[in-house]
Amino acid sequence: MGGWGSGGHNKTHRQVEKQRLHRVDSFAVYNNLRYDKYTCYKNKVDIRGGCTIIRYYPQSKEAEILENGVYYPLGLSRVLNIDGHSQRLYFLCPCCERRVRYLYRNKNGFYMCRKCAGLNYRSQQVSGMAEMRLKMERIVEQKLGGYGWYQDYDCIADVPAPAKPPYMRWSKYEALVVELKKLQSDYYTAFYQQIAGTSLGRRFLLDYGWDMEE
Ligand SMILES: [Zn+2]
Known part of the structure; x- marks a missing residue:
């Protein structure tokens, strides 16, 4: 903490929390869908997180993300685990189409990967x-x-x-x-x-x- 002065930690902590609040996690979305045993009977499932809503359509297995009050298509990518049965779910960054676990909200309220959101250091x-x-x-x-x-x-x-x-x-x-x-x-x-x-x-x-x- 050297040189940051008192109170620095709390401020930093708040910022970390703030960033987390504006981030969506594809693994969390996957868990949400997996543990809702009624998912397959529904037309759509709204998953809240990262200050937005991800809307999943179990019939077509497609998703949308709420950005500035409008739902936009959100690409998903499923990767089989080594056991050949279970899988991991990833987002496709709407900006660069890279497969990523996290999408971050940029200044204009759109969600994209860390690089595209300008969080690149x-x-x-x-x-x-x-x-x-x-x-x-x-x-x-x-x-x-x-x-x-x-x-x-x-x-x-x-x-x-x-x-x-x-x-x-x-x-x-x-x-x-x-x-x-x-x-x-x-x-x-x-x-x-x-x-x-x-x-x-x-x-x-x-x-x-x-x-x-x-
Ligand atoms: Zn990107």
Whole structure:
């Protein structure tokens, strides 16, 4: 919390809550549909969350999202889990059609992925951090085969190490995990140092709900 002054934490906490309030989670929508045993008998199901309503039509398996008082089509994507039966539900970002778990409300009241909603912090980053991201991506994707990480995480620095690939030696795997964790920790250290040093950066952190306790 260094240098933020008293009351900073509460303010940050409120911002985190605020961002969460304006975010819809496809997994929550899926759970909602799954645990309502009458879903299949209904023409439509309204699921509230993230300051909006997602309207699901069980017959056609299509969905809409309420934005500024109007329902717009919302693309869904279902991904089978490894067991071959259960599945995960994702949104297709109305803006870029990327498959994502979370949609965020932008300034104009429309819901889209973090990147499209302008919550992307990349423009604030220095090239050293871009390089760290590349290194992390290389470990997660090429070395450990975790190609789908972006479906569940917005940033490579948040991704837990994928399981050991069957052909890889344990010693090699453990070394890669240590390297990844070190990069992730360094990345956040660099990120906070970079941003928290300026008043603009401080406002940025608050606006985008970054938890400054870390
Ligand atoms: Zn998008």
